[in-house]
Amino acid sequence: MAARIWPSVRDRFMSKVQKLENGCWDWNGTYANKGSGDSRCRPHFWKDGRPQIAARVSWELFRGPIPEGKMLCHKRECSNERCVNPDHLYPGDQASNMADRDAVDRTSRWSHRYNFVQTPEMEAKVREMRQVGTSIEEICRALDIGRSTYYRMFNRGIVDKEANREASRANYRKAALER
16 A cells, blocks of 8 residues: 655645635634634634644744744735735734724724613614514524624613514514425
């Protein structure tokens, strides 16, 4: 039997990259949560027996070690979070990363954020929609809010718990009938 030739780490890494016209290397490999309750996912690559952040692996494969005490940041010109092109990355600190983020408005400041302020009109609309049996998904889509915003209103007593229970039962029955 012939010996199997394993691809190099670089070849394996590049097999998960799609090069785009704008110079970005779009990651098509696996993703994993950032941790600490953050729901966003980061590109990950399996190397040295464990998953590692793909951008860090890219930097190490094509540029060498990341300087001590530094983190990798995307340059302002690159707005693609999936990009792992080392030319679009630079070693920086948290302050420079946040400055870049704010300069290109890469942070989300919309209604699904934790600091979103609900208006009395929105609360009344949510209450009204839930009382007539509208599903939580439909409410969130119609008002452009996230589920967490809906549940914060629910936990604050904005949404009547009994009406919520009845709407949940009605939606469950409706889904069962459609099956």
